[in-house]
Amino acid sequence: MARYLFFRLLDMVPTVFLVLTMVFIAMRILPGDPALVALGPNADGGQLEAFREKMGLNEPLGLQYVTFLGNAVRFDFGHSLMSDVPIGTLIANNLPHTIYLTIASVVLGLVMGIPFGVYAATQRNKLPDSALRIYSLIGYAIPDFYLAAVLLIVFSLNLGWFPINGEGSGFWDGLHHIFLPALTLAMLKSAFLGRLTRTSLLEVLGRDYVRTARAKGARESRVIYRHALRNAMLPLSTGIGISILATLSGSVAIELVFNRPGIGRLLINAIQERDYPVIQAGVMMFAFFVILVNLAMDIVYLIADPRIRMKS
Template sequence: MLSLIIRRLFAAIPVVLIVATVVFLLLRMAPGDPARVIAGDMASEETIAQIRSNLALDQPLIKQYALAMGKMLQGDLGTSIISQQPVSKLISARLGPTAALASTAMLLTILLAIPIGVLSAWWHRRWFDRVATASTILAFSVPAFVVGYVLILVFSVQLNWLPVQGYTPLADGVGPFLYRLVLPSLTLATVFVALITRITRASMLDILGEDFVRTARAKGVPEKYVLFRHALRNAAAPIVTVIGVAITTLISGVVVTETIFNIPGVGSLIVDAVLARDYPVVQGTILFFSFIYVFVNLAIDLIYVLLDPRIRY
């Protein structure tokens, strides 16, 4: 197990370096000048040139790249051009709302998708299966921002049940915390519920046709044990795979959802940094998300080994 972890970690290093390089080059090719943004519209060319020199933006591209990579290898994500604060500090300050939204949405996804997928496979071609299949196709086809605005229109504007925007920390109480997260979590979870439900249904249909399932039923094993103890356990590998994919895809959904509901998380930090041409913040946040991506993939690999020990050999 230890050797597997070490191999996966070493394999992740080139991925992180490639991501950092691509992000660096894309930001430098983007239109706009951070020095002009900092100096303001009324600043002189001398002031702008001085700011550009202080930020090393007047250096050759290869030197800028070497400076950025050197800081990254030392664990330094840089300093924000606009706020002059360390990027790591900005990320840690915004990490709470993002983690709360992502974890709540993923928990909601798993609690809804797996039971619906299992029951849909059990009641194959019955009314529940047909309704679930049609609903998942619809949910998977609608973009997240459309779902968010529809939920706001129905539950906030028309029914006045839930707030439109904002975030309340958990320290202020569980009730207000969940009250503000209901609509964002539903928005973010919709597409992933559809995806995981379809995969769970397909995997369960394959397993329910196996001989050991028919044998268990012939022995009189209760149906709930057949479904959840025998069938679901053997169908877990593809379900775990798609949950891992959903967690990594959640990153892009977080950016959109936080923007819609005005949640002060890492996603909104990226949007603000892109608009302000704050290179270090954009690069640091994307690297942070790439680290999460690598960690999730490593965790999925380890879960594979636990589900099927043959994979380690």
């Protein structure tokens, strides 16, 4: 197991390297002079030259690349062009909010989606199954920002049950503030996860070992939760991984609509302001997030499935 983890971590090195390289290239092949974009059309030649010197843009490309890699490995992303705040600080201030939103929406999405999927699978082709089908269809079709706006108008503006924006202070106030943004993402996740639960559970319910469980005298609830659902969770965990990653793209819109701090909003603002180092850091954070979630899912598999555990 330790051996497997070691090699799995080793496996991440080339991926991280590739991500860094692509970010570097992307930033260099973007049209326009970064100095000109950063300082605006009114900057004179001296200011531009000073800026290039400061950012290391006059160095040979190879040297820039090596410096970039070295800084990235030390988590030194430089300073924001707009506010001159170290990017490490920006990320430290924003990342926890995005992680918090991710956890809240994934937990809520699982709590909503899995029981719905189980219920639909056990009531196949009956009303709950059709209800899930319609719910999923709406969930697949509706854009996150639109759903966010609808929920905001209904529950915050009209009913006044939830705050309109911000992240709140303290645990309970924070929970109150995060509920609607998390619910927005959770509804989309549960549409996906509910459907996936139904499909995997139906597949597993036809397996021979489920019949064995019934033949032993297990009652239907035990057959479903102890035997079938545990096996159905294996394919489902891949879906949960995908769903966690979808929070990233989701967080961009959600953090804007609900005016919450977070990596998504940081990135959007940076793009609007052409704050290159921040964009660069934001993209890298997203990439690392994807790599980490994939790693986490592999570890979940390892723990959950004795067949994989045995092989590694």
